[in-house]
Amino acid sequence: MSSETPAPDLSTLIGLFYPEAGEFGDVAQVAPKSMPDVYRKLLAHEHHMTVTVESHYGELVDVQVLESMHVGHYYSRKILLTKQSDRSVVQFGIVRLNFEYLGADVQREIVGEGTPLGRILIDRNVLRRVELSELWKVAAGQDLAELFGIETGSEVWGRTGWIHCNGEPAIELLEVVAPAS
Numbered sequence: 001m002s003s004e005t006p007a008p009d010l011s012t013l014i015g016l017f018y019p020e021a022g023e024f025g026d027v028a029q030v031a032p033k034s035m036p037d038v039y040r041k042l043l044a045h046e047h048h049m050t051v052t053v054e055s056h057y058g059e060l061v062d063v064q065v066l067e068s069m070h071v072g073h074y075y076s077r078k079i080l081l082t083k084q085s086d087r088s089v090v091q092f093g094i095v096r097l098n099f100e101y102l103g104a105d106v107q108r109e110i111v112g113e114g115t116p117l118g119r120i121l122i123d124r125n126v127l128r129r130v131e132l133s134e135l136w137k138v139a140a141g142q143d144l145a146e147l148f149g150i151e152t153g154s155e156v157w158g159r160t161g162w163i164h165c166n167g168e169p170a171i172e173l174l175e176v177v178a179p180a181s
Contacts, residue, residue, distance in 0.1 A: 007133035008160045008172035013094050017067055017078040018143070025141040025156075029134055038180045039157035046130045046161075049175050050118030053081060053090045060084045061091075065113040066147075073100045075107070080147060081116060092147055092158075094174040101170035102126070117171070121163070131162040131169075138176060148178050 010027060018024045032044040042052060054061055061081040068077035074096055081091040095117060099107050109120050121128050136158045138144070145152040158176035162169045 005131060005133070005162050005164075005169050008096075008162065008174070010134075010136070010160055010174065013096060013160070013172060013174045016069070016076050016094060016096065018141075021141075023141045023143040024138075025144050026139040027136045027158075030137045030157075032135060035135065035137075035157055036180075039177060042177045043135055043157060043159045043175070044132065046132050048118030048122065048130060048163075049091060049093070049173075049177075050081065050116040051122075053177070057083055057090060061116060063113070063116040068111075068113065070111070073098055075099055075111060077113070089148060089178050091178060092144060092176045096172045098168075098170050101165045101168040121165070127166050129164040131164060132159060133161045135159050136176075144176070150179055154179065 011021065014021050014024050032040050042056060050061060062084055064080045064082055066078045066080065076096040079093045080089050082089055097110065106120060106124050106126060109115060110117065138156045138158055140148065140150060140152060140154045140156050142152050145154060148156065156176055156179060158174060161173050163171035163173065
């Protein structure tokens, strides 16, 4: 895990959409070696999660925006990625984008909320670099458990990181993968 940029503040990202952090879950930072293999492969890397989950499941995913907000230069959203074949959830995420670092056409497509973020950045040829910050074990709170269709308190795994666009830390990420089936 690189430490080039200070890690996104997890409580700030969670607080964007969860006034009570417990609705999201209880989190503990973990080392890659303490994660089950499937979750380490899905999370402990510096690649777009859109591409990673599509490769893992062998099919394209769609984005479902659950909530979003636009305040000043910042656009934030709480999302699910779902498999196109059966709409099953493969990932939960919270992202906060600094639109000062993204062109107007890219901003419009992101705010349109119809395409996963990673696919937009790739298709629009935005010069980007994904930076992994931290890995997390999460005891799912009520909302996260409902979104994944699991019991409250079930163990899930996630990560925080950045996407640098055109050399700038433009996008803060919290990504949690659905339990492996």
